[in-house]
Amino acid sequence: xxxxxxxxxxxxTQMGQEVILRCVPISNHLYFYWYRQIxxxxxxFLVSFYNNEISEKSEIFDxxxxxxxxxxxxxxxxxxxxxLEDSAMYFCASSENRAKNIQYFGAGTRLSVL
Amino acid sequence: xxxxTQSQPEMSVQEAETVTLSCTYDTSxxxxxxxxxxxxxxxQMILVIRQEAYKQQNATENRFSVNxxxxxxxxxxxxxxxxLGDTAMYFCAFMKQSMxxDDKIIFGKGTRLHILP
Numbered sequence: 700x701x702x703x704x705x706x707x708x709x710x711x712t713q714m715g716q717e718v719i720l721r722c723v724p725i726s727n728h729l730y731f732y733w734y735r736q737i738x739x740x741x742x743x744f745l746v747s748f749y750n751n752e753i754s755e756k757s758e759i760f761d762x763x764x765x766x767x768x769x770x771x772x773x774x775x776x777x778x779x780x781x782x783l784e785d786s787a788m789y790f791c792a793s794s795e796n797r798a799k800n801i802q803y804f805g806a807g808t809r810l811s812v813l
Numbered sequence: 814x815x816x817x818t819q820s821q822p823e824m825s826v827q828e829a830e831t832v833t834l835s836c837t838y839d840t841s842x843x844x845x846x847x848x849x850x851x852x853x854x855x856x857q858m859i860l861v862i863r864q865e866a867y868k869q870q871n872a873t874e875n876r877f878s879v880n881x882x883x884x885x886x887x888x889x890x891x892x893x894x895x896x897l898g899d900t901a902m903y904f905c906a907f908m909k910q911s912m913x914x915d916d917k918i919i920f921g922k923g924t925r926l927h928i929l930p
Binding site: 702703730732734740741742743744747754755757790794800801802803804805806807 | 846850855856857858859860863904908910916917918919920921922923
């Protein structure tokens, strides 16, 4: 069964550095999402992406964050000037179309900012 | 703004028993979707069951069923004949039914379910 794949599973970085989290959505899906979960808290929406542009973003998604679909298969989340509070599990999701309303999630990347 | 509340942080039941996970939500929307997602340890979240708010009939998927009470804004998940593989974190979730691009999922904090042998 097709899966959303995220790499790496765990990323450790120094505060102030840039990180790129990578996701390979399911191949025929058109809608892409990033969510995050700080330890002990709820899974929170970050951003949705369709047709090579951001559809919606939350207040968490400040100007240090960006997303890109560089080659038609990967979907990346870049965080510049990382802060301690960026430490969280980041989940990528994809959806075939909005009518089906079903988002398929990856296993997540745990980001640790030291 | 929509909120989803799961009041049971953790539960344990014996294998083969039936267990019910609670979820309440708050919204002013009339049309929306509700979901239960399962996240086994170190694995991705997978969709267990989906309910469309305009449907009165409760959704069922094999051993999983929901009790959807729209007026009470309650959406509980019942797992019958529980199995060891049901051990996981379970998230209740909400999505507006929207004609624009607002299709983000709002999650509860989750209930960690342990099935005991």
